[in-house]
Amino acid sequence: MQRPGAPSPWMELVLDRAGGAVRTSARGSRGEQTAPHPLGPALGAEQLGSFARSVREAAARGRPLGAHLEQAQAIHRAVLRDEGREDDVAHLRARLREASAGGPLLVRLMIQDPELQRVPWEALAAPGEAMCFWGTSPDLLPVRGVATAEPWQPREVRGAVRVLAIAPSGGAALAPLREALAGPIAAGEVEWLAPVEGDAVRLPWLFDRLRCEPIPHVLHVVGHGGVQDGVPVVRLADVDGEERWLPVELLAQQLKASFRSFLRLVVLEACEGARPSVFASAAELLARPGADAVVAHLWPLKSDVARTCSAQLYRALAGAERGKGDVALALNEARRAILGAYEGSAEAFTPVVYLRGPNGVLFDFKGRKVAPPAAPAAVTEAARAVDPGLARIVSRPFSLLLGDRWKAERAALDGFRDKLRTELAKVSEPPPPGLPMSALTQRYALRRGADKLGAEFQRAFRAGVEPPPVIKALARALGPGVHATLLRSPLLEIALAEEQPERTIHVIQPDEESTLVLRRASGGDWEALEAPPASVDLEREIVLLRLYRGYTPEQIFTRPLLTEDDYLLGFRELESALPRDLADEILSTLNSRPALIAGMSLTTWHHRMLLHRLFGRRPVPRGSLALIEPDDTELELWEKGVSLPGRAGVAVVAASGEDVVDWLEALVEARRDSR
Secondary structure (H helix, E strand, O other), rough: OOOOOOEEEEEEEEEEEOEEEEEOOOOOOOOEEEEEOOHHHOHHHHHHHHHHHHHHHHHHHOOOOOHHHHHHHHHHHHHHHOOOOOOOOHHHHHHHHOOOOOOOOEEEEOOHHHHHHHOHHHHHOOOOOOOOHHHOOOEEEEEEEOOOOOOOEEEEEEEEEEEEEEEEEHHHHHHHHHHHHHHHHHOEEEEEEEOEEEEOOOOOHHHHHHHHOOOOEEEEEEOOOEOOOOEEEEEEOEOOOOOOOOEHHHHHHHHHHHHHOOOOOOOEEOOHHHHHHOOOOOOHHHHHOOOOOEEEEOOOOOOOHHHHHHHHHHHHHHHOOOOEEEEHHHHHOOOOOOHOOOOOHHHHEEEEEOOOOOOEEEEEOOOOOOOOOOOOOOOOOOHHOOOOOHHHHOOOOOEEEOOOHHHHHHHHHHHHHHHHHHHHHHHOOOOOOOHHHHHHHHHHHHHHOOOHHHHHHHOOOOOOOOOOHHHHHHHHHOOEEEEEEOOOOHHHOOOOHOOOOOOOHHHHHHHHOEEEEEEEEOOOOOOEOOOOOOOOOOOEEEEEOOOOEEEEEOOOEOOOOOOHHHHHHHHOOHHHHHHHHHHHHHHHHHHHEEEEEEOOOOOHHHHHHHHHHHOOOOOOOOOOEEOOOOOOOOHHHHHHHHOOOOHHEEEEOOOOOHHHHHHEEEEEEHHHHHE
16 A cells, blocks of 8 residues: 555556567566567557557547557557566556555556657557546556656645746637636636737847746746757747748757756647657657656647637646646546547547656645736727627637628619519529529520629629628637638628738639638738648648638639529538648638628528538537527527537527627727737
8 A cells, every 4th residue: 555645656668669569578666677569560550550549530630540459459468468477568557556555556668769759559448348548547547758867746725826828829819718718717727928929029139038937836937849850849920921830859959958957847739749760759858858847749739629629628637626736637637527518539649648757746745825916907998799699709719601691782682583584584584583593594594594693793793892890890800720711702802912911812712623812921912822731830821711712812703603503513521622631720710710601691592501611510619609680580490509510509609790890899999909
């Protein structure tokens, strides 16, 4: 049994390669040692690499391990060999578990080989159980050990855990994190220090801030990481449109110099944050001299999953009821939350923790007292008048789905409808009253031809129309990310270019056989690209999907989707219209950010079909909002969500265009003042 006050037992697993074979050995905290043993010919480096790719693909699609669970269990059996011998790893683990008095056993994975570092060992699973993974187990806490001579000890914290967030792309990138921490901040468990964002994430300004009070306990970086010439780097704010990168080793040295006795944890919410290089991963480099622990991601993580991970991690790490802040325990709890919230998704195995010390306790909360922070200053009258639902969605990254059902266009639509009915009456029986526009245009195309339908459309909807005030207000409120418009006129594109001239905008219009891509760089003109880009920086730039075609931003007419056949046969899925990585990036963003749905109708069948094509079987993202006009009769339909993807309803705000303009103006002004 463990003596009171004695150090918690731990086990160290060394995993290395001998040619293509992989072997492991174990060491216990009391001096025990097992001899190296191979995992076997069926679990060599090639097979482990295949397992890693399979888990990554499952995570990218938000799916469980499925058929790969058996492989996770086989690797578990091979690593924790149990042949009934004294030097078996399983025997050592059992003795250490007994010594831990029933508490969880910390397992340090010591891995030097870059290929083996890519393996999600946290996804290994105990045989005979469907959900007993290492990374979610209440009995076993897997961490990635870091070899270092730096001293380690928990930090005494008597009040709130101070968190300093860094976001080179600006405050919008921090909104999900701030939302995730809203509860702990309100309870006084976490203190949200003034973040370093946008242009402030440059040298020497960044290092100047790191030298100043107040000193954080946790540094949370939201941005991009990578490897340049074998050296792990993190991205800073751009300078004159050019990317700037900082070697992680230099950042680690600055953290050691500035925060030597305070900083305990770094969280890298970065696409390449945990990717091994020829020297060490960015996480390892930061953990050696700069922090006791580093949480990073093996693979890119969707923003909604990252938000869940952050909320659970900080709640388990810094909750007022905790006597100590154990990052290994907290991350296992966060993974369990992801597994439960996302239907067993392998995304739970994306976050990993690199640990310098012999256990995961970073904070000692003995004698701690927490109190809610002082109430904020009163908001302005204009901001107070804003509908709270609209304020919530605009205050964080969101996707706009802009429909074609607006009062401002009704006159043109009515004229177009009357013209088609008149022309059809000349060649056939008059169409029945109340016929949907898609059915009316279908009859016209069959009787008079698609070219004549296009000509009538151009006469009804002239090019060069000025965007109405509500479209301009929406354009001012949009942040980087993915948005979609069903308008056949380029009203949103024009408004975006006018209201955000510094923003790079990509317009993507999938046509029947090709994909039109227009790009407008900061302050420049629209230019047509030869092919879609391989990827887009969605933390800084805007992608606008023109899904129903029509006039381009250059006022060039392309045949719009109008008829029933157009919607059924002319709509191209993004997966077939774009490079796979770009399509995945766009769809992932749409599925992870709340949607502001404006100008759409659930009684219009092609609007419903479009939503299902964008979101599939998943519900519209949590926190989404439908914006309808006061006389609209569809409020209950949106709230019940009977015809929405996943049959999940969304919140609804019924307001006039004038009110929406006023509210958005107040929100944009408040956001500008907060900067």
